[in-house]
Amino acid sequence: MSPSVRLQEMIRVIRGARTQGEERGVIQRECAAIRAQFRQADNGTRSHNLAKLLYVHMLGYPAHFGQMECVRLIASPRYNEKRVGYLGAMMLLDEKQDASLLITNSIKNDLSHSSQYVQSLALCTLGCMGSAEMCRDLAPEIDRLLRASNSYIKKKAALCAVHIVRKVPELGELFTPASRSLLSEKNHGVLHGAVVLITELCERNPETLEQFRKAVPELVQIMKGLVMSGYSPEHNVAGISDPFLQVRILRLLRILGRNNETASDAVNDLLAQVATNTDSSKTAGSAVLYETVLTVMDIKSESGLRVLAVNILGRFLLNNDRNIRYISMTSLQKIVQTDHNAVQRHRGTIVDCLKDQDASVKRRALELSLALVSAVNIRSLMKELLLFLSSCPPELRAHTTSGIFNAAERYAPSQRWHIDTILHVLTTAGGDVRDETVPNLIQLITTATELHCYTVHKLYRALIADISVQSLVQVACWCIGEYGDLLLRGECEETEPVQVAEDDVLDALETVLQSHMSSPATRGFALTATMKLSTRITHNVDRIRSIVSIYGSCIDVELQQRAVEYNALFKKYDHMRPGKTLGPNYRLFMTFVSHSHPPQSVQLQMKAPSGDVIPAHGLGQVTQTVLLNNPNKVSLKMRVRVCYTSQDFVCQDTVQIDSFPSPAW
Amino acid sequence: MIKAILIFNNHGKPRLIRFYEYFAEDVQQQIIRETFHLVSKRDDNVCNFLEGGSLIGGSDYKLIYRHYATLYFVFCVDSSESELGILDLIQVFVETLDKCFENVCELDLIFHMDKVHFILQEVVMGGMVLETNMNEIVGQVELQNRMEKSEGGFSAAPARAVSAVKNINLPEMPRNINIGDINIKVPSLSPF
Numbered sequence: 001m002s003p004s005v006r007l008q009e010m011i012r013v014i015r016g017a018r019t020q021g022e023e024r025g026v027i028q029r030e031c032a033a034i035r036a037q038f039r040q041a042d043n044g045t046r047s048h049n050l051a052k053l054l055y056v057h058m059l060g061y062p063a064h065f066g067q068m069e070c071v072r073l074i075a076s077p078r079y080n081e082k083r084v085g086y087l088g089a090m091m092l093l094d095e096k097q098d099a100s101l102l103i104t105n106s107i108k109n110d111l112s113h114s115s116q117y118v119q120s121l122a123l124c125t126l127g128c129m130g131s132a133e134m135c136r137d138l139a140p141e142i143d144r145l146l147r148a149s150n151s152y153i154k155k156k157a158a159l160c161a162v163h164i165v166r167k168v169p170e171l172g173e174l175f176t177p178a179s180r181s182l183l184s185e186k187n188h189g190v191l192h193g194a195v196v197l198i199t200e201l202c203e204r205n206p207e208t209l210e211q212f213r214k215a216v217p218e219l220v221q222i223m224k225g226l227v228m229s230g231y232s233p234e235h236n237v238a239g240i241s242d243p244f245l246q247v248r249i250l251r252l253l254r255i256l257g258r259n260n261e262t263a264s265d266a267v268n269d270l271l272a273q274v275a276t277n278t279d280s281s282k283t284a285g286s287a288v289l290y291e292t293v294l295t296v297m298d299i300k301s302e303s304g305l306r307v308l309a310v311n312i313l314g315r316f317l318l319n320n321d322r323n324i325r326y327i328s329m330t331s332l333q334k335i336v337q338t339d340h341n342a343v344q345r346h347r348g349t350i351v352d353c354l355k356d357q358d359a360s361v362k363r364r365a366l367e368l369s370l371a372l373v374s375a376v377n378i379r380s381l382m383k384e385l386l387l388f389l390s391s392c393p394p395e396l397r398a399h400t401t402s403g404i405f406n407a408a409e410r411y412a413p414s415q416r417w418h419i420d421t422i423l424h425v426l427t428t429a430g431g432d433v434r435d436e437t438v439p440n441l442i443q444l445i446t447t448a449t450e451l452h453c454y455t456v457h458k459l460y461r462a463l464i465a466d467i468s469v470q471s472l473v474q475v476a477c478w479c480i481g482e483y484g485d486l487l488l489r490g491e492c493e494e495t496e497p498v499q500v501a502e503d504d505v506l507d508a509l510e511t512v513l514q515s516h517m518s519s520p521a522t523r524g525f526a527l528t529a530t531m532k533l534s535t536r537i538t539h540n541v542d543r544i545r546s547i548v549s550i551y552g553s554c555i556d557v558e559l560q561q562r563a564v565e566y567n568a569l570f571k572k573y574d575h576m577r578p579g580k581t582l583g584p585n586y587r588l589f590m591t592f593v594s595h596s597h598p599p600q601s602v603q604l605q606m607k608a609p610s611g612d613v614i615p616a617h618g619l620g621q622v623t624q625t626v627l628l629n630n631p632n633k634v635s636l637k638m639r640v641r642v643c644y645t646s647q648d649f650v651c652q653d654t655v656q657i658d659s660f661p662s663p664a665w
Numbered sequence: 666m667i668k669a670i671l672i673f674n675n676h677g678k679p680r681l682i683r684f685y686e687y688f689a690e691d692v693q694q695q696i697i698r699e700t701f702h703l704v705s706k707r708d709d710n711v712c713n714f715l716e717g718g719s720l721i722g723g724s725d726y727k728l729i730y731r732h733y734a735t736l737y738f739v740f741c742v743d744s745s746e747s748e749l750g751i752l753d754l755i756q757v758f759v760e761t762l763d764k765c766f767e768n769v770c771e772l773d774l775i776f777h778m779d780k781v782h783f784i785l786q787e788v789v790m791g792g793m794v795l796e797t798n799m800n801e802i803v804g805q806v807e808l809q810n811r812m813e814k815s816e817g818g819f820s821a822a823p824a825r826a827v828s829a830v831k832n833i834n835l836p837e838m839p840r841n842i843n844i845g846d847i848n849i850k851v852p853s854l855s856p857f
Contacts, residue, residue, distance in 0.1 A: 008776050015775070051779045058679050058778065060694040079816050083809075087782055094687040117809055127791035128685065152805065156790060163791045189796045196793060235798060237753060244754070244797045247747045287749035322712035327748055358711035395717055 007051045014059075027056050031065075038069050046073055047084040054084075054091055067092050067099040074106045079118065082110070086121045095131035104134050111141045119145075120156050127160035135164040139171050146178040151187040158182065158193030162200045172201045176208055183218050188235055188242050191222065195248040202255050213256050216263050220270050223249050227274055238282035250274075250291040257299030264300040271296050272305055275312065286316070286324055290331055297335045310335075310342040317349045322358050329353065329364035336371045347372050351381070354388045362388075363396060370403040378411040382421060389428050397432035401425055405437065415448040419455055423472070427462060430469030436634070438474050443637055443658055445479060453492045456483040460500065464508050468517050474525045477512060480505060481529025485536040502540045505533065510547060520556050527551055527559060531566045545570055603629040636660045666792040667751075668726060669696065669741040670785065672774065677701035680736065680774045681781050685792030696720045704730050704737055713752055731755045735771050750794075757797055758788050764803045783809065 010030055017023035034049045050069055057063035066088060073085025093100045103125070110122035123145070126138060142164060145157040158179070165172045175197065182194035202209040226241045226249075235242035257264040274292045279285045289312060296309040316328035329350065336343045350372070353365035366388065373381055382404070389400050404425055412418035422441050425433065445455050459476040467473050480487060487500050512518050512526040527548070534544045548570070551563035630636060638657045672681040679697055688696065699718055707715070715728040718741075729751045730739040738755050742748075759769075765784055766773040774781055787802045789795055796802050 007779070011776055055778055057690070058682050060679075060690070062690065080813050083783065083813070084779065087779065087786075091683075096687070115812070117812055124786055124790050129687075155795060159790045159793050159795055162793060188798065189801065192794070192797070234800070237757075237797075242797070244750055244794060247750050283749050283753055287747050287753065290749065291747060322710075323714065323749070323752070326712045326714050330748070357708075360712050360714050360716060363716060 006048055007055065010052050011055060014056075027059070027061050031056065031061070031063075035065055038065070046076075047081045050084050050088050054088060057091060063092055067097060071099055071102045071106075074103050074110075079115070082118060082121055086125045089125055090128045094129055095134075100129065100131060101133075104137060107134070108138060108141065111138065111145065116150065116153055119149075119153055123153070123156040123160045127156070127163040130160075130163060130167065132167045135167045135171065139164055139168070139174055143174055143178055146175065146182065151185070151190050154182065154185070155187070155189040155193040158190065158197045162197050165197075165200050165204065169204050172205055172208060176201060176211065180212070180215065183215060183222070188245055192245050192248060195219075195245070195252050199248070199252045199255060202252070209256065213260065213263050216253065216256055216266050219249055219253060219256075220267060223253075223270055223274070227277055237284040239279055240282075240284040240288060243284040243288050246274075246288045247291045250288070250295050254295040254298050257295070259300070261300055267295075267299070268301055268305060271301065272308070275305075275308060280316075283323070286327070290316075290327055294331055294334060297339060306339070306342075310339065310345075314346045314349070317346055317353075322356075322361060325353065325356075326358075326361055326364055329361070329368055333364070333368055333371065336368065340372075343368075344372055344374075344377075347377065347381075351384045354384060359393050359396075362393065366392075366396060366400060366403070370407060373407040373411060375411045375413075378407065378413060379417075382407065386421070386424055386428070389425065397429050398434075401429050401433045405433075405440075415444070416451055416454070419444060419448060419451060420458075423458060423462065426469060426472040426475070427466070430471045433471055438471050439637060441475050442478055445475075446482075446656070446658060452483045453486040453489075455479060456487045457492050457498070460487055460505070460508070463512070464504075467512050467515055470519050470522050473512055473518065473522050477509065477522070477525040477529040480509065481525075481532035484529075484533045488537065502533075502537045503543075505537075506530065506540055506543055506547070509533075513547070513551070520558060523556065523559055524562065527562055527566075531562075531569075534570075666745055667740055667742050667789055667794075668792065669739075670789065671697060671700055671737075671739045671741070673697065673701055673737055673739075674735050674771060675705070675737075677705070680771065681778060681785070683782070683785060683789075685789075692720065700728060700739055700741070701737070703728065704732075704739060714748055729755070731759070733759060736774070746794075754788070754794060754797065757799055757802075758785070761788065761799050761802050761806075764799065765806055 013030075014023055014026055017026050030052065034053055037045060037049050046069065050066055050073060053063045053066040053069075057066075070085050070088035070092060073081045074089060076082055076085065089100070089103055093103075107122045107126055107130075110118050111126075113119050113122070123142075126134065126142075130138070139161075142157050142161050145153055146161065149157070161175045161179070165175065179194055179197045179201065182190060182197075185191055185194065198212055198215075202212050223246065226246050229241055232241050235245075237243050240246070253263075253267050253270075257267055271292055274288065275296070278288050278292070280289050293309040293312050296305050301309075313328050313331055316324050317332075319325055319328070332343050332346070332350070347369075350365055350368050353361050354369065356362055356365070369381065369385060369388075385400070385404055385407075389397070389404070392400055405422065408418055408421045412421070419441075422437075422444070426437075426441075445452070448455070456479045459472075459479045462472060463476040463480070484505060486492075487505065488502060490499055509526050509530050513523055513530075518526070530544055530547055534541055537544075545567075548563050548566045551559050552567055554560045554563065628636065636657075640655045640657065666685070668684070668686050670681070670683045670685075671679065673679045677698065682693065682697060684693060696718075699720055703715055703718055709732070713730055715730065718726070718728060725743050726741055727743075727748065728739055728741055729748055730737055731752070732738075738759065740751050740755060742751055761784060762769045762773075762781065765780075766777070784802070784806050787796055787805050796805075
């Protein structure tokens with residue numbers, strides 16, 4: 001392949017490659033030739049070679065060896081070479097590379113070049129990748145260009161100044177006077193750049209914001225000119241005169257009018273005018289209208305104007321065009337905190353959008369619906385959200401479940417409703433819930449004492465229907481272990497009575513233990529529940545004993561350990577099962593603390609007990625300190641198991657601590 | 666601020682990529698792949714806005730895209746840009762390309778990637794909208810192209826050669842050359 005082959009030739013050859021491997025080969029050869037050429041003296045092909053390199057860079061191949069070539073080309077006196085060199089610099093260099101410093105001088109020289117096109121190249125590059133030092137160095141040049149040059153350069157200098165201010169905020173003061181005078185320019189490109197620059201300056205510095213409030217009347221005049229002018233072919237987009245500039249000015253007026261009565265007053269009339277005169281049948285008009293609405297809602301506008309604004313959004317919510325519906329929901333999201341009641345009026349339409357086929361619209365509708373939940377509408381809105389959950393796109397499921405849980409926690413009308421809702425979520429999308437859901441639900445169930453019977457029946461039924469959802473199975477196992485006696489008793493006020501035999505319950509737990517779908521944590525729950533049932537049932541203790549002993553040789557170490565411990569308990573105080581009798585002395589033998597937080601969020605450290613004998617009849621006590629490290633401030637729940645021997649019998653006692661004093665976490 | 670402008674075809678092959686924030690090369694390619702993956706899943710009658718990508722800028726960014734025949738034009742923007750405004754801007758950019766290339770098609774973008782970059786530079790600078798008036802943009806691009814041609818370089822060499830020869834002052838050609846007995850008739854050649 002001839003080394004002077006042009007960009008188009010190379011592209012043709014690359015496209016002719018039939019496989020990825022062939023393409024790679026072609027590009028490697030081409031890059032080798034380019035590299036060789038870079039090392040040679042100037043033979044007039046440098047700009048072609050860099051252009052070729054930028055092409056392969058776009059396809060994802062390494063091009064870092066072209067960085068120095070960019071520097072050389074930028075320093076060339078020829079426009080063609082400078083042009084490609086600057087483009088290469090913007091694509092291949094960033095301020096972290098050393099080569100970028102080397103172009104500072106070229107940029108400085110080119111900013112005062114006789115040709116405006118060379119100046120514009122320098123401005124563009126500085127505005128894209130200029131480092132903080134380069135910006136500091138060249139800021140005075142930019143300021144000069146803002147004041148004394150043609151419109152083409154002025155508009156580029158304005159955006160370059162924005163970049164400088166972002167890199168070195170203190171330089172904002174330098175540009176303030178020049179940007180103010182740019183507002184009297186007629187050229188729309190310059191005006192646009194000026195408004196962007198002023199917006200940046202005001203957002204960064206409250207004092208500058210104060211100064212620019214004086215410019216509000218001028219900005220209003222410019223807007224009026226745009227809105228009321230007749231058809232202007234130069235700037236017309238679908239019947240709107242320069243909608244881009246209008247949108248920018250409206251944003252700036254929003255920033256200037258926020259929290260300021262005088263500025264807000266000055267723009268009230270203008271906003272009303274724009275809101276009523278803008279034709280929103282095309283995108284351009286809608287863009288202006290939305291910006292107007294957001295400005296109205298953000299500044300201190302009259303209430304009549306605010307009502308008008310929210311109605312405009314409501315109207316757009318019903319528009320056939322999905323883009324318009326999407327944007328109106330984005331806008332409503334911005335004002336839902338401050339104008340909650342106004343947005344509530346449109347709840348019905350928003351909830352309907354949950355059923356739209358467009359995933360973007362659904363996402364917006366979900367966010368808004370969650371923001372609109374209140375004590376008044378919780379029941380009906382939750383029905384809609386649960387319906388949404390059953391068919392929602394997978395990427396939204398986790399967000400939906402956590403939103404539902406938050407809403408339920410804040411506004412649940414009753415504990416039973418709360419438990420039902422969480423169970424419904426677990427059955428529908430249990431795989432997409434956060435880790436804390438299981439302990440949170442367990443705590444909720446524990447505190448709802450009147451509902452224990454109802455809950456255990458419901459969970460049992462869910463368990464025998466489906467054991468694939470781990471979170472649900474874990475809670476069900478725990479519940480059965482804890483309240484199995486209520487389950488077996490059969491009677492329950494809240495649900496239809498159903499006969500559950502001990503064997504049925506043990507069958508269910510054993511199925512969980514043996515299923516390949518059950519995670520190790522789930523098996524742990526099931527085994528513990530089985531063990532707990534040994535004190536709550538009468539006829540099948542042997543069956544439990546055999547289940548537990550099987551797991552004494554389980555591969556999973558955690559399960560094995562539990563099974564062995566439980567086995568030991570079986571052997572050592574079998575005869576004490578119906579009740580405990582306490583003799584004259586207790587000897588402390590083991591203390592065991594467990595908690596049900598996600599691992600690593602809380603760390604435990606147990607100190608040695610103060611003694612290991614407790615005298616009888618309450619004549620003394622033993623204390624043991626447990627240190628908890630809770631850096632993430634999760635809510636703490638603990639279970640303490642105390643094992644002791646009394647007159648040679650081994651006993652155990654379990655205590656659940658659900659609430660710690662809040663300073664503790 | 667516009668964080669990136671990506672143009673790729675229906676198979677995900679990049680035709681123009683421009684990032685206005687620094688990303689390492691492999692991250693750039695990942696972003697292109699992820700964006701293509703998100704955008705190509707969309708039906709034709711859904712809205713032009715997409716959220717949910719994870720690689721650029723975290724949660725504060727959206728994809729605003731338009732699908733023209735075989736090409737996707739995707740602008741990745743943050744919340745400071747007006748979504749509908751960007752949608753219109755894409756239209757302006759495409760119409761400008763159409764004017765500059767005369768009925769632009771994918772092949773134009775493939776073979777003239779550098780020219781497309783230069784046109785884009787007149788529309789967006791440093792991640793911010795620079796000029797939205799199509800005539801203004803096209804006018805500036807023409808002037809720059811003229812400057813490129815007038816300067817020369819290889820692309821202008823043949824044209825320069827022709828114009829140089831055209832301007833040579835050739836003396837009048839004799840019709841007959843008489844050297845003793847030899848008579849040579851000079852064929853009549855048409856002038857350049």
